[in-house]
Amino acid sequence: MDFDTIYSEFSHKIFSVCLSYLNDTDKAYDLTQETFITVWQNLHSFKHKSNIGTWIYRIACNKCLRQIENDARIKKVELPTQIEVIETDNIQEQKHIFLRNCIADLPELERIIIGLFLEDVPQERIAEIVGLSHSNVRVKVHRIKEKLTKKFKANGSF
Amino acid sequence: MDHFDEIKDIWKSHKTERLPSIASINDAIKNFHSTNKRNIFFFVFLSVTCIVTMIWVIIDYQSNLWTTRVGESLFILIGLYLFFSKLKLLRRNKQEELLSTNDYLDNLKKKSQKGALSETRAILFILLSLAFFFYVYELLSVSNTRLIFGYCLLFLFLVFMWFVYRPLMVKRQQNKIQILLTKIDNIKNQTDEKG
Incomplete structure (x- = not known):
């Protein structure tokens, strides 16, 4: 698989994973770009022992985790409290912001796991990316789903 | 429909059109590559100038005392160590991010x-x-x-x-x-x- 194909296939997914971790669109764009620069640098050494997607997600997740070296906390995006009064066109966008803020409240590893899960990465592969057992990932995914659903219900966002 | 499926739909509804095109990502890579090369070139140029100057001073100074020679050799050794470790750092290809x-x-x-x-x-x-x-x-x-x-x-x-x-x-x-x-x-x- 050449670099151009990889970029068109994975750039949107990588951006979404970065966005779920950082909750900052601009930073997520930057990190996506950084991820693909690293992919380009190391593509020749990729041994095809693992799936190319797993390999790219792994780079992106480590790039995200590297953010702990910066002191800045994950920011929350401003959201009006009364979702009901917002115009219909914007409801989906507001719900998306609310979801991002809910994810931002999760611990670092859970943010990575849910970011990958929301991009339909199979749980076996998530386990491979983060270096946990499959059963551990399964339990974590279940708990995160519960947490997010609870917050959405409490906010009346369904 | 499961509640979490709705959450997933909300997540997927987000638009990512602003992502750079393949042409601009290739430009970014080229830019990154040339900046890296330029940094290495300037670093090597400055270091070689310093080491050559030091060697020139040693030859020109013509000291007869062993203490001066030992001092000079230590300076050069430290300089070479710093040069190679910095060069290694500049050429480092973030391999740890592949783990x-x-x-x-x-x-x-x-x-x-x-x-x-x-x-x-x-x-x-x-x-x-x-x-x-x-x-x-x-x-x-x-x-x-x-x-x-x-x-x-x-x-x-x-x-x-x-x-x-x-x-x-x-x-x-x-x-x-x-x-x-x-x-x-x-x-x-x-x-x-x-x-």
Whole structure:
């Protein structure tokens, strides 16, 4: 698989994973770009022992985790409290912001796991990316789903 | 429809059209590559200039005392060590980012702890001090007063650097590293938890 194909296939997914971790669109764009620069640098050494997607997600997740070296906390995006009064066109966008803020409240590893899960990465592969057992990932995914659903219900966002 | 499926739909509804095109990502890569090359070129150019100047001074100075020669050799050795370690750092191809998250965190922790100890820096400081002591002997040995005064000044400067400046820098660095280590441990605990 050449670099151009990889970029068109994975750039949107990588951006979404970065966005779920950082909750900052601009930073997520930057990190996506950084991820693909690293992919380009190391593509020749990729041994095809693992799936190319797993390999790219792994780079992106480590790039995200590297953010702990910066002191800045994950920011929350401003959201009006009364979702009901917002115009219909914007409801989906507001719900998306609310979801991002809910994810931002999760611990670092859970943010990575849910970011990958929301991009339909199979749980076996998530386990491979983060270096946990499959059963551990399964339990974590279940708990995160519960947490997010609870917050959405409490906010009346369904 | 499951509630979480709705959440998934909300997530997928987000638009990502602003993502750079393949042409601009290729430009970014080219830019990154040329900046990297330029940095390495300037670094090598400056370092080679410094080393050549040092060698020229050694040849031109024509010292007969072994102390001066030892001082000069130590300076060159330290210079070469710094040159190669910096070059290695500039050429480093972030291989650690290819590891799994768990291994990446272990690696980051190990590197941070190593940075906190900074044994290499301490050894370099001792070697540099020794180099100065040997190198200036010939200049100061003209008279006893000059020798005592010169060495006292040099000694006081090194004492200040070792006992005042260095601990301050180490403390500042260790505070930063401690915060990072706590954050790493915090994430590591999330991976160790059963579920």
